[in-house]
Structure formats: structure tokens, C-alpha cells
Amino acid sequence: MMRSGTPATYSRPSDATAADWPTPPPKVAPAALLPLPPALPRIKVLHVITRFHAGAGGNTLLSAAGMDPNRYEVWITGVPGGELWERARAAGVRTVEIPGYRHTLTPADLLVLWRLVRLLRRERFTVVHTHSAKGGFLGRIAARLCRTPVVVHTFHGFSFHPYLSRPKRTAYRWLERATRRFTHRFLAVAPRVAEQAVEERLAPPGRVQVVPSAVDLRHIPERFDPVARHVLGVPRGTTLVGTVGRIDAQKAPLDFVRMAAAVHAEHPNTAFIMVGDGPLAEEVQRLAAELGVRIRITGFRPDAAWLVAAMDVFVITSLYEGLGRALTEALATGRPVAATAVNGVPDLVEHGATGLLAAPADPEGLARAVGWLLDHPREACAMGEHGRERVREAFAPEVMCAAIDNCYCGLLGLPVPPSEGRAGAECALTLL
Known part of the structure; x- marks a missing residue:
């Protein structure tokens, strides 16, 4: 007796493979003209x-x-x-x-x-x-x-x-x-x-x-979206560096603050944003105040994948990350990326081709990567385009x-x- 839910609806020789099984012949009449088949x-x-x-x-x-x-x-x-x-x-x-x-x-x-x-x-x-x-x-x-x-x-x-x-x-x-x-x-x-x-x-x-x-690409823009920038309230003339994710120990949000302070010292016309919330949000604001850099935290946003398209540079500071869903979404929008080289991230962010990498727990290294992207906008744009092509084809x-x-x-x-x-x-x- 066939077990309930078992997908086998035919028999074939035991030594045959799926590739050996012949392709079914075409139907001889439109489905609308045929009697209803049984539910398989x-x-x-x-x-x-x-x-x-x-x-x-x-x-x-x-x-x-x-x-x-x-x-x-x-x-x-x-x-x-x-x-x-x-x-x-x-x-x-x-x-x-x-x-x-x-x-x-x-x-x-x-x-x-x-x-x-x-x-x-x-x-x-x-x-x-x-x-x-x-x-x-x-x-x-x-x-x-x-x-x-x-x-x-x-x-x-x-x-x-x-x-x-x-x-x-x-x-x-x-x-x-x-x-x-x-x-x-x-x-x-x-x-x-x-x-x-x-x-x-x-x-x-x-x-x-x-x-x-x-990643669900249907609602992710393919390039910079001025409407998303307007929603975040950041003028187009201001450079926006940001990240998306839960503000917890895995994401190393304090490293993002230290990176932001170093970047701001060299690029004062830069704003910084963290899209998300988490247990370390208050600590982030305290450290930002100590270092004299303003970090805006949006809290949880269901439209986070869209808001990434408002950023000029996307940053990942994670200490460990299988691949990083927010990272994939950022690349899908063609954003230049600076990320920590942890776990599967280097498989997606190829240094110098689809973004720049830095060591984990190294905010100074990340700051140098972000600064390079800001100083070389043409090359940064090309990296974002390569990342977008890769993600939209394979992801x-x-x-x-x-x-x-x-x-x-x-x-x-x-x-x-x-x-x-x-x-x-x-x-x-x-x-x-």
C-alpha cells in the first residue's frame, strides 16, 4: 500500500535514474475539454x-x-x-x-x-x-x-x-x-x-x-531611490552611510559607531543611520555622544530592504554571519558595500570587485574601507553594479x-x- 503523502505515482525499473525516465508526451486536447483528473x-x-x-x-x-x-x-x-x-x-x-x-x-x-x-x-x-x-x-x-x-x-x-x-x-x-x-x-x-x-x-x-x-527582489529597487532618501529625511547633498540589522552583540553595533566617528573626522558632511532596533541601542547612543558623532536609529522598519536604496555606502560590522540577508539586499540595490570578512560574507563581497572587506572587530579598518569608497565614487559605483548583477542573477x-x-x-x-x-x-x- 502506498504511504499517504508519498509522491510516487508510477513505477519504473529499479536501476533507472531520474534522468533516464522518459519525458511525458504532449497532451492531445486542451485541459478545459478534458474531464477533471484525480487529485494526486x-x-x-x-x-x-x-x-x-x-x-x-x-x-x-x-x-x-x-x-x-x-x-x-x-x-x-x-x-x-x-x-x-x-x-x-x-x-x-x-x-x-x-x-x-x-x-x-x-x-x-x-x-x-x-x-x-x-x-x-x-x-x-x-x-x-x-x-x-x-x-x-x-x-x-x-x-x-x-x-x-x-x-x-x-x-x-x-x-x-x-x-x-x-x-x-x-x-x-x-x-x-x-x-x-x-x-x-x-x-x-x-x-x-x-x-x-x-x-x-x-x-x-x-x-x-x-x-x-x-531574497525577495520584487520590492527592492535596482539603484539609488530618492524617495527612500526623502523618507529618511536626509538631504541628497549629504553622504549617507548606514546599516540594517538587529542592534545586538553579533552585529557589533559599537564598531559601527567607532567606524562612523573615524569617517566623520575625515568626511564631516556624512550622516550615519542604523535601521533596526535591539538591546544595545541605548549603548550605541551613549558611545556616539562620547565620540561626538550623531547616529540615527530608526527602530524596526518593515520596509528596511527598500530604505537601503537611500544609502550611499552600506556597512556590515558583524562578528559572525552566515551570509547576511541585509547584505544581499543592499547589493541587490547596487549599493557600494564595506563588510567584515566573516563566514560566508567573502563569498558574496569580493574585495575590489563587489565591495571592500575588513577584519572583524576592526572599526579602523572598516573606516578606511568606507573612506576609500567615498573618495572614489566612480569605482564604488562600479562595485555596486557588479554586486547587483551577481545577486539578481543567483539569489x-x-x-x-x-x-x-x-x-x-x-x-x-x-x-x-x-x-x-x-x-x-x-x-x-x-x-x-
Whole structure:
């Protein structure tokens, strides 16, 4: 008896591959003239994530909402709270916010695991696709207990960065390593992220595929937008240097302030802006007052991806970053970029081609990079144009979803259907 939700609707020789399967013949009559066909079973996919927000959350939402609804029934489960849950439901994605689920390790995770197991046994998913260290651990354990046919895990970044305490780094490494043998395929948002996953023994060699983390390009301008500058209230004659992101320790916002002070000393007609909010916002303002530089903090803005188009230079000061969603969005607008060379960022920001790099925790180095971009506007503009071309070609949602579709079909032994973005997916998806 065929399992509910299993996508196989035909049989074929056991030694055949998806590429060997013949292309179906064309239909002989318009669909409107044919009797209604029976509803075929869809592939049921469950995405398990910890916090459903920010870069990893946005990537997961695009991954879920962009799959062909005629072939996939996609669910997302994770920590309750956040604006992405409502957006997921509006996009037709089934959602389950698990009570008691937290982003930190707690004894209540045993109850969360039990609830995950109940969900998997009730819905009988064909694919479990996990994200983040804790979500990956709980999701893959539950999938193992329920004998889920296909398990995929995406590395968006790593929780055991050098700025975490040693016991926590050890714990997060153990979570990833303990469940790697329960995983059929690993995805990574950037080549250096994939390389680190292999080096840290989180994934076996040859089992990590690079699938760039897409951004929704529909509402992102391709170049400078004077309307966005007007909304921010900064005159066009004033140079605007800014960043977007949560104002917390990972993003090193105090380094942005120190960079701004150094740049302002050489370029006094420069304004600085931070689009976002977070626990270090007050500390940012205190340090800015001490250094004599004005930093405007907008607070959370749902239109942050659009406001980036008002900036003359975009800056990333992160101490660790899988790839950086705000960085990808900034490049999509053609903004000149100065960024810290952490994790997957150098895969996107090629020094001298699509932006400039500096070492993490080096605000003086970042200030030199920003100053160079301000002093060489023609070269800075060319870097922004190269970055825009790269992002809009390889980071479109349809390219990412086609690559994920390739992955699922390959693991399930299904032929890959032709679709838009398929050629780009073949270029974007590489194996390490």
C-alpha cells in the first residue's frame, strides 16, 4: 500500500535514474475539454526551525512559499512569536508554533521533542528539512524516531562562534555532530559555510550542496531611490552611510559607531543611520555622544530592504554571519558595500570587485574601507553594479527553490520537472 503523502505515482525499473525516465508526451486536447483528473498525492515537507525570524527565518519562508503547490504541501514549525508566522500563513504555508519551544537549551526541550514526534507521526511527512543548531537537533531526532524517508539540514551559519563561551560552543558542536548521521543531504548558504561544516565534521565530505540564500527582489529597487532618501529625511547633498540589522552583540553595533566617528573626522558632511532596533541601542547612543558623532536609529522598519536604496555606502560590522540577508539586499540595490570578512560574507563581497572587506572587530579598518569608497565614487559605483548583477542573477527566490526542488527530487528518485530558474539552480547548486 502506498504511504499517504508519498509522491510516487508510477513505477519504473529499479536501476533507472531520474534522468533516464522518459519525458511525458504532449497532451492531445486542451485541459478545459478534458474531464477533471484525480487529485494526486503531494510531497509533504516539514521545515523545523528555532526562531522564525531574521535571515534564516526569511530564507526558510521563501523556501517554503516558493515550492510548486501542485507538487508540495509545505509546513513550518518552530518557536512561537514573530511577524513571519502570519506571512507564512498568508502565503499558503501550514504553520505550527510549538508551545514551550525556546531558542536556548532547556529541560522543556524533551516536551518539545515529544510534540514534534506527535506532529510527524500524525502528518507522516515525506521530507523533514531542518534549520539552525537546536532546530536541526530536535527535528532530526524526531525524524529518526518517526523513520521519515528524507531528512535535509541547512547550515545558515554556526552557533559555536568564537565570541560564545567554550561550554556553549562545545554543546552546539555536539548537537550538530550527534545528528549528522540522521541526515541524507546538507545544504549551505555559501561556499565557506559549506567548507566549515565539513572541516568541523558537521557533515561528511561530498554531502553538502551550496544553495545561495535568496531574497525577495520584487520590492527592492535596482539603484539609488530618492524617495527612500526623502523618507529618511536626509538631504541628497549629504553622504549617507548606514546599516540594517538587529542592534545586538553579533552585529557589533559599537564598531559601527567607532567606524562612523573615524569617517566623520575625515568626511564631516556624512550622516550615519542604523535601521533596526535591539538591546544595545541605548549603548550605541551613549558611545556616539562620547565620540561626538550623531547616529540615527530608526527602530524596526518593515520596509528596511527598500530604505537601503537611500544609502550611499552600506556597512556590515558583524562578528559572525552566515551570509547576511541585509547584505544581499543592499547589493541587490547596487549599493557600494564595506563588510567584515566573516563566514560566508567573502563569498558574496569580493574585495575590489563587489565591495571592500575588513577584519572583524576592526572599526579602523572598516573606516578606511568606507573612506576609500567615498573618495572614489566612480569605482564604488562600479562595485555596486557588479554586486547587483551577481545577486539578481543567483539569489532570486525561484533559483533557490529550483535548487531545493532538485535536491528533494534527487533524494526521492524523481525526475526533475522543467521550470523557470532551473538553469540558474544548476549553477547555484554545487557540491562540497
